[in-house]
Amino acid sequence: MFILKRQDVEISSIQHPKQKQKIPILTYQGQTFRLLNVFSGNQQEEARAFWRDLTDNHGKVCVLLEEPERYSVWGKVILEQLETEAAPDASFLTYTKACLLLLQTVYLDVEDLLGGRQAGLFEKDLTDVFQQWHFPQADSPKAVQQLLTADPLATVQMPTWEEHHLITLLQELYRLGKEYFGNANFADGVKDILQDMPANEQAQFMKWLNQSPLGQLWR
Structure with a gap:
């Protein structure tokens, strides 16, 4: 439906009515998108293929947001509809565990190979993400x-992240890892880490x- 730039939209977050988390909401011309x-x-x-598939083949009203370092796809939502949503898929708890293991491994590698100062900067960059x-x-x-x-x-208590959170985490972790190490070797051997x-x-x-697409980055 729309291809937009960051300056065209407003992005905020709201508390999910049934889950203990906030979710990102994009607002454009009075319409809300999740x-x-x-x-x-x-x-x-x-990103464009995913957006076109939703709009052309599934009849969804979607926004493709183009930013310098990422693309994101947002689907139109009526905020009141969130009341009827089911709890998140339990399989995402497994995915979250795995993503946190990858995150911790990269962080420890930064600390071991580059030193405590770089580890501190890495942690700050991660917090910003x-x-x-x-x-x-x-x-x-x-x-x-x-x-x-x-x-x-x-x-026992895992963060309640959804699929888009995990995708973002692994993409941003890959980007940060390449910046700190200068190569992508850290993303090899996922099975060994897990x-x-x-x-x-x-x-x-x-x-x-x-x-x-993450499978092309993390192997």
């Missing part, structure tokens, strides 16, 4: 520190990962 998917800056074709994209339970430096240190496989997860959860996550 974030559906995020693509990195070099995935313009994938979480705040910019309204990640639930990651809106403060203390919360981010908890995510970087608590064992995801032993933590070896402590139950085999069925590893397989579930790898299937999800490889079905998305």
Whole structure:
């Protein structure tokens, strides 16, 4: 429906009426849209294809937001409709655990290879990402520190992230990793990083990962 620039829209967040999280909302000419998917800056074709598929084949009213470092697709929503939404898919708890293991591994590699100062800068950059994209339970430096240190496989209370949060996290983590290390070697060997997860959860996550454009980045 629309291809817009950042200056054309207003982005805010609202409290989900049934879930303990805030969700990003884009407003354009009095209409509201909910974030559906995020693509990195070099995935313009994938973003446009996703947007066209929703509009042409599924009859959705959508916005494609073009920014210098990312593309995002937003679907029209009537805020009152959120009241009828079901709870998030339990499989995303598994994906969240895996994403946090990848996050912690990259962070520890930065600390071990580049030193404490660079690790501190990395943590700050990560906090900026979480705040910019309204990640639930990651809106403060203390919360981010908890995510970087608590064992995801032993933590009972996991952040309630949806698919677009996880996609954004892995895309931004890949971008930051390349900036800090100067190459993408850190994104190899995902299965080795996840070896402590139950085999069925590893397989579930790898299937999800490889079905998305992220599978081209994290291997």
